[in-house]
Amino acid sequence: MxxxxxxxxxxxxxxxxxxxxxxxxxxxxxxxxxxxFSSVDPSGNLxxxxxxxxxxxxxEMKVKCTLVTQDWDGIIPAxxxxxxxxxxxxxxxxxxxxxxxxxxxxxxxxxxxxxxxxGSGIEITAEGxxxxxxxxxxxxIHDTFLTAEFPDVEIKRYGTQDEAYLDMTAGRVDLLLxxxxxxxxxxxxxxxxxxxELFGPSxxxxxxxxxxxxxxxxxxxxxxxDRLSAAIMAIRANGVYKSINDKYFDFDIx
Amino acid sequence: xxxxxxxxxxxLYFEGLLLTAQxxxxxxxxxxxxxxxxxxxxxxxxxxVNYPAFAFTYFFRGTPLLVQLFLLYAGVGQLDGYSELTKxxxxxxxxxxxxxxxxxxxxxxxxxxxxxxxxxxxxxGEIEAAKACGMSKWMIxxxxxxPSALRRALPAYSNEVIFMLHGSALASTITLVDLTGAARIVxxxxxxxxxxxxxxxxxxFVLTFLLVWAFRLVEKHFNKHLNRREETIIEVxx
Numbered sequence: 268m269x270x271x272x273x274x275x276x277x278x279x280x281x282x283x284x285x286x287x288x289x290x291x292x293x294x295x296x297x298x299x300x301x302x303x304f305s306s307v308d309p310s311g312n313l314x315x316x317x318x319x320x321x322x323x324x325x326x327e328m329k330v331k332c333t334l335v336t337q338d339w340d341g342i343i344p345a346x347x348x349x350x351x352x353x354x355x356x357x358x359x360x361x362x363x364x365x366x367x368x369x370x371x372x373x374x375x376x377x378x379x380x381x382x383x384x385x386g387s388g389i390e391i392t393a394e395g396x397x398x399x400x401x402x403x404x405x406x407x408i409h410d411t412f413l414t415a416e417f418p419d420v421e422i423k424r425y426g427t428q429d430e431a432y433l434d435m436t437a438g439r440v441d442l443l444l445x446x447x448x449x450x451x452x453x454x455x456x457x458x459x460x461x462x463x464e465l466f467g468p469s470x471x472x473x474x475x476x477x478x479x480x481x482x483x484x485x486x487x488x489x490x491x492x493d494r495l496s497a498a499i500m501a502i503r504a505n506g507v508y509k510s511i512n513d514k515y516f517d518f519d520i521x
Numbered sequence: 522x523x524x525x526x527x528x529x530x531x532x533l534y535f536e537g538l539l540l541t542a543q544x545x546x547x548x549x550x551x552x553x554x555x556x557x558x559x560x561x562x563x564x565x566x567x568x569x570v571n572y573p574a575f576a577f578t579y580f581f582r583g584t585p586l587l588v589q590l591f592l593l594y595a596g597v598g599q600l601d602g603y604s605e606l607t608k609x610x611x612x613x614x615x616x617x618x619x620x621x622x623x624x625x626x627x628x629x630x631x632x633x634x635x636x637x638x639x640x641x642x643x644x645x646g647e648i649e650a651a652k653a654c655g656m657s658k659w660m661i662x663x664x665x666x667x668p669s670a671l672r673r674a675l676p677a678y679s680n681e682v683i684f685m686l687h688g689s690a691l692a693s694t695i696t697l698v699d700l701t702g703a704a705r706i707v708x709x710x711x712x713x714x715x716x717x718x719x720x721x722x723x724x725x726f727v728l729t730f731l732l733v734w735a736f737r738l739v740e741k742h743f744n745k746h747l748n749r750r751e752e753t754i755i756e757v758x759x
Contacts, residue, residue, distance in 0.1 A: 340705055343712040367712045400614075402696075406709025423696045424706060433595055434696070438604030439614050 290331045293491070294351035295321050299336040300427035302453035303515050304357045307336075319511045320374060320502075321355040324482075327498040327507070338426060340406060343367055346483060352491060354483040357446070359408045361477040368483040371495040375520040376479025378469035379409055380447040382435070382455070384462055389441060391467045396420050402431040402440040409444045412475040428453065435463065448520055526711045527720050530703070537703030538724055544699065545689050548621055549682060552628035557667065559629060560636035574633070581630030586688050589627060594619040594695045616695040624692075628685050635677045639670035672743050679736040683729055690725075700724050 297317055298305045305317040313334055325332035335351045346354055346368060360370045381401075383389050389399060396417065403409045405424035413422055423440050425431040432454050434440045443450065447465055454460035470476065482499075484492045502508040503521065512519060527534075562574035581589065594616060597603065603613075612618045643666050651661045693702035700721045708717035 340709050341714065344708070344714045347712070363710075364712075405706060410709075424698075425696060426694070426705075430595075430696075433598065436604065437598030438607035439598060439616075 290329070292331045292333065293325065293328075293353065294333045294335055295325075296337045296342055296346055296351040296354045296356065297321065297334050298339055298342065298356040298427075300339075300429045301357060301449060302429075304449060304453075306429075306453075316375075316511065316515050317355050317357055319514070320508070323502050323507050323511060324355075324495060324498040327501050328494055339404060340426060343483065346485060349485075352484065352488065353495065357449070357480045358483055359477040360479060360481040361408060361411075361475075363411075364477075364483065367486075369486050369489065369492050370481035370483055371492050372499055373479030373481050373521075374499050376471075377446055377448040377520050378471040379412065379444060379476060380450070380465045380469055381467045382443040382445070382450050382463055382465055383441070384435075385464050387441070393419070396442075399441040400439075401442045401444055402434060403444050404428050404431060407445075408476050409446070412470065412472075413444050415475070432459065436460075448516065452515060522715055523713065524716050524720075526713055527707070527716050530707045530710075533698070533703045533706060534700065534720060534724065537698050537700040537721075540692070540697060540702075541686075541689055541699045541728075544617075544620055544624060544692060544697075545686050548624035548628055548689075549685055551625045552632050552685075555625070555629045556632035556636055559633035560640060561662070563633060563637040564640055578630040578633055581627050582634065586623065586627050587691050587694065590620065590623040590691055590695060593623050616692070616697050620689075620692040620695060620697055624685065624689060627688070628681065631681050631684075632678065635674050635681060636670060639674035639677075640666050642673065643669055675736065675740050675743065679732070679740075682732055682736070686728055686732065687725065 297313060299307050299313055301315070301317075303315055305313065305315040308314045313336065318334065321332060321334060333351075337345050337350070339356070342354055342356060342358075343364065345351065354368075355374075357375075358364070358370075360373060364370070381391060389395055396419065398421075400421040400423050401413060401417065402423045402425060403413050405426060410422075410424060413420070420442075423431075423434070425434070428445060428449065431440070431443055431445070435443055435454075436459055447469060451465060455463055455465065482492075482495045484495070499508075508521070509519075512521070559574050559577065562570050563578065565571045565574075597619070607613045647665050647669060648661060651665045656664065689699060690701035692699045693705055696702075698706065704717040704721035707720075708714045711717070
């Protein structure tokens with residue numbers, strides 16, 4: 268019996284050592300509260316465009332990936348604190364963020380728009396927005412844009428986009444500003460969002476909105492950054508990106 | 522660490538301080554006033570009076586403040602017809618009312634238990650003396666039990682006040698920009714969690730210090746009669 272245990276332990280150790288050397292492990296920070304890009308399904312699994320892209324990139328780079336969920340507020344600090352090695356969370360590539368982290372090439376780019384309740388008749392003019400409250404996710408490009416360009420509206424900041432949707436359906440906030448695709452697929456097309464609509468112009472000024480969503484890594488990890496960029500190009504070329512894209516959207520969001 | 526970003530954002534912190542300095546005293550004053558009847562109900566031997574008060578304090582002491590806040594804010598917001606109501610009643614639109622309500626109910630429950638304990642400990646001799654003077658039940662409560670219980674409850678109550686101040690940080694989870702809310706905005710803007718939260722911590726630290734100091738003065742004032750040297754002065758005055 269004793270011999271058997273020793274043998275089993277030895278076998279387990281060889282196996283563990285073998286698999287570790289064969290496959291590098293990368294931890295990826297995701298948000299998990301931003302449908303359809305990243306959310307948690309009723310059985311507790313992470314699902315969404317970001318998640319599938321993350322897994323596809325890991326397959327492409329032949330590495331083992333562990334996904335770590337982290338609230339948006341602390342998503343960059345946790346990367347810097349080495350809680351994970353990369354962020355795949357629909358993060359727009361902006362100048363402010365580049366001061367703290369490095370970005371891969373973009374993996375998608377979609378504009379921002381406002382959302383209102385059907386029949387509310389709110390218009391995006393100085394007069395129309397007077398006394399209105401607008402909900403945004405705290406610390407996003409939409410927050411920065413709204414704070415700078417619409418100083419007269421009452422801004423309500425939420426930790427997650429999901430909380431903003433909840434307050435919208437409760438009638439606590441008049442408008443939301445967020446990514447058009449995220450709101451369309453994550454809210455308007457769902458049962459809870461059927462009385463709401465996107466309206467007004469599409470906003471994509473590079474000054475606020477950057478060059479699209481990229482993968483953030485620590486500034487010292489240039490090698491990982493380049494491998495991720497190469498992997499994005501590779502899945503774009505071999506059709507994997509398209510098959511994921513088509514599962515969620517009826518147009519190419521790249 | 523780079524505290525220069527904090528200097529630019531100080532107005533935001535003061536805005537947050539203003540909200541904290543509103544929410545906490547309001548809920549504490551309302552909670553203090555409501556706690557006295559609840560404590561009296563808790564002391565009643567009549568189950569019809571005692572049990573509702575018991576259920577109230579049991580619920581609000583038995584669940585986390587964060588859960589209560591989410592139940593009131595997010596939970597109530599999802600009820601049918603709520604969004605129609607917000608059109609008629611403006612206060613339902615904001616988070617302020619719900620934060621105040623949650624804090625008020627929570628502090629009422631804790632304060633009521635503190636007062637109940639203090640009232641139950643009233644020395645029997647004091648009540649006996651009052652009875653001998655011919656005071657009625659209510660008069661004893663008003664003149665003897667409540668004042669002496671409040672005096673005895675002061676140290677425990679000062680703890681509750683400080684807990685309430687620190688508990689008010691949870692307001693930031695429902696879109697309110699209190700001190701913690703300001704810190705969260707600053708940290709998400711500059712990705713500087715240390716600087717943002719240390720600054721908020723310093724504000725709370727100063728507020729706590731002020732509270733401790735104020736309670737010391739209040740205790741000194743109300744417990745004068747327990748101080749030997751001043752005893753004679755009181756006798757002369759009365």
